[in-house]
Amino acid sequence: MTHPSPSISPVSDAAKLLLLRDIAEIMRAPGNVRDALETVLERIRQTLPVLRGSVTLISPATGEIRIEASCGLKESERLRGRYARGEGVTGRVIQTGQAMCVTDVSEEPLFLNRTGSRDLQNEAISFLCVPIRLAGQSVGALSVDRLQADSPTLQEEMDLLHIVTALLGHAAFEGQRFMDDAGVKASTLADMFHTSSPVMRHVLEQMKHVAHAGTTVFLQGESGSGKEVAARAIHAASPRADGPFISFNCAALPENLVESEMFGHERGAFTGANALRKGRFELADGGTLFLDEVGELSLPVQAKLLRVLQERSFERLGGTQTLHVDVRIIAATNRDLEAMVEEGTFRRDLFYRLNVFPIRLPALRERKDDILPLASRFAQRFARANGREEARLSLAVMDMLQRYDWPGNVRELENVMERAVLLMEREDIILPQHLPLSLHSEYRAAQAESPEHCCVLPAHPATLPQRVAELERSCIVEALAASGGHMGKAAQALGLTERIMGLRMRKYNLRYQTFRSKTVGLLTGKSKA
Structure with a gap:
């Protein structure tokens, strides 16, 4: 149940003009594009009753839509803001080039809350989303969450945001050019995974071998072990890197919506299908389609997926035209599909189609380095x-x-x-x-x-002397690690005499020989490996 929003005074014309003038000056000033866009969002929040705001851009390398600048979002929430064209309100606005005003997000089925930043049960939120266009093409979108308001007020603010996006067009284009496409520019797969673990190095060798082929890859591993990161890395290292990378979680939607999401639908295919919609296979044409949690698909959908994998063709729901696509498939699961095949809950022929090049991603406890x-x-x-x-x-x-x-x-x-x-x-x-x-x-x-192999862990909450001692010991450890166990250099870095350094090391039972090992570099995160 949403709470009623407080009464808010309308924004004056003078305040709107001042906002537009400030935005124009921000965009003219030299500097980092993302910083400029975030400054613009903060300036909008100062003028309008905005809770959160974001600028989403289309990645030129993958075709993925993602949040590149935001205000009111935590970093983890911003990173979750990723969409395919046509997906959710943001994806639909960018795909159609038409702005959308959602009066109540809790009642809009298109609103995904992908960032997880809203409490849809207790916040009374309206969502405004306006495309950012340049040379007749949508390059991104500007969106804001604001307290719920009546239609005339929301329309006034939509008109203002349309003017703002006209000022952002060229900056958004520059932002596209320098987007960090999930490591697409990384020189090696190892750089993308930041690993020095032998077991993970073996996995990276497998990924390197298969990346340049069009072979179907089957990623297996526990939840949270990095299967989507691995899929993106394989795509980025492949000849398809300039094509789209489209991700689809097979467990994220009810069964009756999975088929529509995968293959698309024609207008009028079912109740609520008011327009033609492309599915994930069609959006991934020329690139890679990542099917996560593929073990959650129902048997009827498995049969239709098998046909697409065999023939690389399909029809949209409600359509008769056969569409052909050039898509590389990377599938992933944390379930035992072989056991599911024996149980009869997963098709044997589909399993063989997916299990062409299996790669098992190790759990984090197996790669402690x-x-x-x-x-x-x-x-x-x-x-x-x-x-x-x-x-x-x-x-x-x-x-x-x-x-x-x-x-x-x-x-x-x-x-x-x-x-x-x-x-x-x-x-x-x-x-x-x-x-x-x-x-x-x-x-x-x-x-x-x-106990001899563990650090002293004080009771909680720690006293001030305990916390000071913990801080002192950590500083000494870092200095010794950075100097490779050289007491003189470590003491100099800390501003201590070698005598005082020796006393402190004896106090905390530290030996310089311990820090002559390469593993200490990993303890401080400063290893060159």
């Missing part, structure tokens, strides 16, 4: 997103991360780091109390079994 570098990378990214210069891992946190089993794999690690950075205080260092209870319980068990 990657845990700390990944954690450091996530922490730095979330720190920058929250206006901090850096976020370092304390020694106890490093030990806790390596001892945890990570049932949610890389996705869980990313979420843990985001939470830790938000709880992190002035020291810019992540401490044990910033980690969730699930990590503490497993670490306590490890302490009980082998």
